[in-house]
Amino acid sequence: MSKTTSSPSWISDGSDIPDPHGHAERAVQFLRGLKHPKSRLPGRAFELPLWQERIVRKIYGPCDEAGDRLARTVVILLPRGNRKTSLGAALALLHTIGFERMPGGQVICSASDKKQARIAYEEAVGILDQEPRFKHVLAFQDYKNKIVHAKSGTALEAISADAGTQHGRTPTFALVDELHAWKSRELWDVIRTGLVKVPGSLMVVISTAGRGQENIAWDIVDYARKVQSGEIDDPSYVPVIFESAKDADWQDEDVWRAVNPGLADGFPDIKGLRALAREAANRPGDREAFRQLHLNVWLDHSADPFVDMEDYDRGSAPIDLDAFARQPCWLGVDLSSNSDLTVIVAAFRDAADGFVVVPWFFCPADNLRRRSELDGVPYTTWAEDGFITPTPGNVVDFRRVEEAIRDLCARFDVREIAFDPHLARNMLNNLSEDGFPAVEMRQGWVTMAPAVKELERAIVGGSFQHGGHPVLRWNFQNISVETDKAGNRMFHKGKSRDRIDGAVAAAMAVARAAAGEDERSIYSDFGERPEGLMVW
Known part of the structure; x- marks a missing residue:
């Protein structure tokens, strides 16, 4: 397999997949005995191409010494159009009316919202509708998105992450659809902990x-990747990861075929992909969507990223902050409204003519879990791990922020504390009156464009160290970039509500560190020092 693409080797190498008890063969024959309303086969027989058949055999064949199935978690990452929902619905039926059925079992089809949850449910109903015999043994409760096998009490039900509490579930089989769209991990945790109750x-x-990367889907898929590559040995996991690398040629049809196994069987439509690719060649937003949805490239949040996050991640080595005690330091401070993050970023110059930055984030403590759900990131976990400091109430307590700045000034040789004066007037005056080097740094084009330029130069050049702070990384990957006619670049959120406050503060701190260390001001390219920037 090319280094630009990844897929499980056992899918196509013809290797033997153990099936000592015939459970895999039984599952394959059950699926082949189904009918699908859109099937092109005689009698509308369920289409199970060889690569999907091998997935089924990999799930149900291998057993431990006691004869129990090894697989407990299957992660299938496939581009759109490869009929993964049809396969998932058929497997759900295998556990509802097939040989894997358990008396009184709960078979769950779960998704991010009600509409998405209905897709797999309706797929299952469409399959059952092709066989009149099923109608005599099943009760269809469509208003509940539920199908009940009366004789055994086994029920298939569609549920969603936006439907309130789902606690108390004890599923025997769970289909988790389009996990990348789940904004919260609450339902995932309910399902995951419920599954362990049932052998x-x-x-x-x-x-x-x-x-x-700040979501449950990334965590699960990344773990599956490591199992697929052999980095982690976990026989309970069956990873089926088809994806192309970020640097793969997205217009190369060989790459398309490598990560879309269904193309060999006529799906998705190759002519349709070609049409999408032609349009995407001239529209960057469409190009990113094509790479994500049809080549399975896991993207950063922004469709117009500031820098390649692989360049950013080169600075993830741990930072020994104690080594910078009493060293020259420049602070960038971005104070927030009640919905954004407040952040202090300290920037140091290192021996390699680069920058080391360390952030301190603050957010309101009230409704912290609700904020996690709205932004789709683990605020509560970050707070528990010390990456964010929650302050009492529903707005950030600026007194706590000011105390933190004063503590940093006692710990390091702080040369400047750069503030956007919006929201910062009182704090700036308090610090200035007490002799701290507080300065204004307005966040307009004239001030921030050169700061962004200096930050970009450091990141791309591999001279930006950040220690892998997860909240700061999230802020950086959220950045969209606006460019003026002169080629100057500026941060903005675009249509996103995601936070970029840490990146803004980092740009401020790095810019002032660069100006403080170099006799040539980074603002010299812009003709004159911006109004309102006070330099001590």
Whole structure:
């Protein structure tokens, strides 16, 4: 397999997949005995191409010494159009009316919202509608998105992450659809902890690639990647990861075929992909969507990223902050409204003519979990791990922020404390009156464009160290970039509500560190020092 693409080797190498008890063969024959309303085969027989058949055999064949199925979690990452939902619905039926059925079992089809949850449910109903015999043994409760096998009491039900509490579930089989779209991990945790109550339970995750790394989908897929590569040995996991690398040629049809196994069987439509690719060649937003949805490239949040996050991640080595005690330091401070993050970023110059930055984030403590759900990131976990400091109430307590600045000035040789004066007037005056080097740094084009330029130069040049702080990384990957006619670049959120406050403060701190260390001001390219920037 090319280094530009990844897929499980056992899918196509013809290797033997153990099936000592015939459970895999039984599952394959059950699926082949189904009918699908859109099937092109005679009698509308369920289409199970060889690569999907091998997935089924990999799930149900291998057993431990006691004869129990090894697989407990299956992670299938496939681009759109490869019929993963049809396969997932058929597997759900295998556990509802097939040989894997358990008396009184709960078979769950779960998704991010009610509409998405209905997709797999309706797929299952469409399959059952092709066989009149099923109608005599099943009760269809469509208003509940539920199908009940009366004789055994096994029920298939569609649920969603936006439907309130789902606690008390004890699923025997769970289909998790399009995990990349889940904004909260609450339902995931309910399902995951419920599955362990039942011997022989199974979870099947089916998804396309997503965006960003601060979400449950990234965590699960990244773990599956490591199992697939052999980095982690976990026989309970069956990873089926088809994806192309970020630097793969997105217009190369060989790359398309490598990560879309269904193309060999006529799906998705190759002519349709070609049409999308032609349009995407001239529209960057469409190009990113094509790479994500049809090549399974896991993207950063922004469709117009500031820098390649692989360049950014080169600075993730741990930072020994004690080594910088009493060293020259420049602070960038971005104070927030009640919905944004407040952040202090300290920038130091290192021996390699680069920058080391360390952030301190603050947010309101009230409704911290609700904020996690709205932004789709783990604020509560970050707070528990010390990456964010929650302050009492529903707005950031600026007194706590000012105390933190004063503590940093006692710990390091702080040369400047740069503030955007918006919201900062009182704090700036308090610090100035007490002799601290507080300065204004307005966040307009004239001031921030050279700061952004200096920050970009450091990141791309590999001279920007940040220690892998997860909140700061999230802020950087959220950045969209606006460019003026002169080629100057400026941060903005675009249409996103995601936070970029840490990146803004980092740009401020790095810019002042560069100016403080170099006799040539970074603002000299812009003709004159911007009004309102006070330099001590």
